[in-house]
Amino acid sequence: MKLNYSIGTDEEVQRIHETSLKILSEVGVSFRCEAAFDIFRKHGARVENGIVHMDEKLVERALSTLPKTYDWYDRLGNKITIGNKITHNAPSYGPMYVCQNGKYELSNHKHLVNFHKLHETSKVIDISNPNVIDVSYVHGEAREKYRLGIALKYCQKPLMGLVEGKAVATESLETMCRFYGLEDVRRQIIATGLIDTMGPMQMSTAMSEALITYAELGQAVIICAGQTFGVTTPQSMAGVYALGNAMILAAMVLAQLAHPGTPVVYCGKFDSSDMRLRSAAAYGGIEAMLACATSRRMADFYGVPLHSGTSNTDSKLMDYQAGAESFMNLLTAYLLKVECQVHACGLLDSMNSIGYEKFILDEEKIESLKHLIKGYEIDDSTIMFDSILRTGPTGQHFERTQKSYRRDFIMPKLSIRDNHNSWMQAGCPSAESLATKEWLRRLEEYTMPEMSGEQAKILDTLIPEEYR
Template sequence: MQLLSGDELYEIHMATTEILEQVGVKFLSEKALKILEDAGAFVDFKRGIARIPEHLVTEAVKGAPSCCTVYGRNFDRKMRLGGNRIYFSMGGWFPYVLDIDSGKRREGTLADVELFFRLGDSLENIHLLDWAVWPKDIPEPLVHVYGLLAGFRNTTKPLDGYIYGEIPSEDNLRMASIVAGGVEELKKRPLLLSIENPTSPLQHSKEMVEGLMVYAKYRQPLVIAPEAQSGATAPATLAGLLVQQNAEILSGIVLAELVSPGTPVLYGTVSTIADMKSGNIALGAVEAGLINAATAQLAQYYGLPSRGTGGTTDAKIPDIQAGLEKSVTLLMGALAGVNLVYSFAGTLESTLTMSYEQLVIDDELAGMVSRALSGIKVDEETLAVEVIKKVGPEGHYFTQKHTIQNFMKEHYLPKIFSREKRETWEKAGSRDLRETARVEVKKILEKHRPGPLDRDIEKELEDFVREVEKREAKTEHNV
């Protein structure tokens, strides 16, 4: 799906260049401003604004790789981001979870983090796992180490990393180095992908930008993804939002490439519209799908892998609204070629709430979208002329060898969606999709265990977490 012509992409680029050169972007980090000034940007330290000439953007984009790979801890599960490949991610960092038993919204805990990692590990269409919820039962200065330890223990899939601040980012990357077998090995085979969210309009926060610089130093893939809201923190016109978003993304890419040339970066978005009735964000809006599709095209224009947020919804529970909004926004982004669909699986309520049941439902949805993207293969085997001749009029294909050989390749077979007759469905308890998903969640969590983490590595990680605990306790005492 191509929304924008080549001329329109060029116009967005030129408008962005004008904004970067004449208005600039605010960086709330003196370290970042010094790096930009040394490279040739025009920096006003008093205002914290860097005006970035076009040649710095061109050099940064040219130096960034067109593809990158993120690995799981055993290096066998990996994502090759770029080209026509599309991957789906679990949502993360949310304050709330829908309790699997009561169905009520509550604050997340470390136990939820562990269970979501284990559940996500079992789902074949979910490729990147995030820390589903923010565990309120863990002291805030320790969440980043407890969360990553839970990830390495409970999944062998690639993981998201914590980027909010220089020291926590260093902590996470030291933990990843332990698992990878050292810093140089981690640079060769990255284990963490992390996301820097510019603050729209046209600003990068101190904590995130300094975390970005740490991740760039370790050459871990970075996503630059604004969450601009059309009509609130970005222009009401979607083209205007794309210009502002582009300036925010490209300024982040410039900094990452100046810190460490060749750092893998993903051109990303979390942008959508503001609901002009309530002033709330509308992540399930159809315009979110349009913005994601256009973002994928702009990433392709610059020759970079992309990250979007398809499959988002403003619904509060797994219901019809969630299904409609998730399907529309996911399919639009996927058809446009978003390489990594983030903040998707399990998410509800404008990415404020995670749901166990929704995660299982979204795995099904991702499988259906993947099947749609694979299209229809046409060759001698699939044209099936000989078997059509053999069956002829009034026959059927159930017992044909051709059917046995091909239906698994051609048909997507859902795990929890109901296709049986009403009588069979009623005998099984007349469960709706949410109830069916709840049963599936409990079955998976009862049976599924990821491959074990090497015990020596796990002990080294545990020792490191204790070091951080002592450091933070000492810091708190001194304060």
């Protein structure tokens, strides 16, 4: 038996698509990028006063070259496949603060290294990310090289890319290519760049340039609708989704016109809203489940993989709110078979913070969700009628632990399930205190990846001396 979760009708999905086409044609998109304008003009789009207008034929022609799946390679030549309805988890992306044992401090080099180590030793994190936390403690001109260098030094899993404009995107991809020992970066996909649009219908120069660069160099992109409910969008779920989908469509079209066949991962709006707040974003709102489900329908409509779901919560504490909101967001991703889940573990404080204990607890929750979506089998062996018949109406089934039990149930390490007296005798541990011990153990047992002399020389050009 399997769990199923969906939303909407085919007619409603078609309505969102048709409204998005109308927005692209009548409202248009601002890309703030001459290279983007040139590409659109070349393919017959109308460009006036910095606004691109595209008709349905152009959109449909571009969408016809979208691949359904792609293989993403790591430095050792291993790969994961994105687009087969299997969830692959990626780390956080840019929190400014780090929470340890309930205390907050600004991100720093030690925390960056620590989280890379936790990701590499994780059973649930499948992807590495140079953008794990904010690195404003590094001089501006050195930041992007530093991000990449530290990730290459400590990580072996498939790596997300850098997207701060054409120069950074090009240099970082070429550097990765050399570090991986490849002759040509176009030979295989070694990076996926997260391209975040701006509301209501615009994309920055840096994001536009990065999108084009990734496409031309044969790499993949995640296109995220960066709208905020009621601020850069109408104050309705349908309105925000039509607008966000239109912007994703526009970016997908640009990627395909720049290089047909560029792999694109769809990322619709997956937070909620609270208009009492200055930012209006409320990542823990129950409406996030509706938004994520809509994203699944739209990604399937266009035949592309989906990024959605997070470990995010608006709570600043490791409390009931944090657990409930994080579970909601993680559960949705697994029920909907999201292919790529960025921010998979550790987030607090509306994406502003990441916590060590939160990271470990989210990991265990993801393990339980992987177990959940497998469901359970019903057949002659699992029904166990012979056992029921043998025991009779008044007997007991208390016996040696069976294989069926170990298959159908998991035994978490961090949840406190023992009786009260045993818990007292153990010193009243909490899930959080057990998580502290776990992340400290993981850091202690981490081993550095092997590295050639040539790779070490590349790192020396990327990482400032004080951080080597």
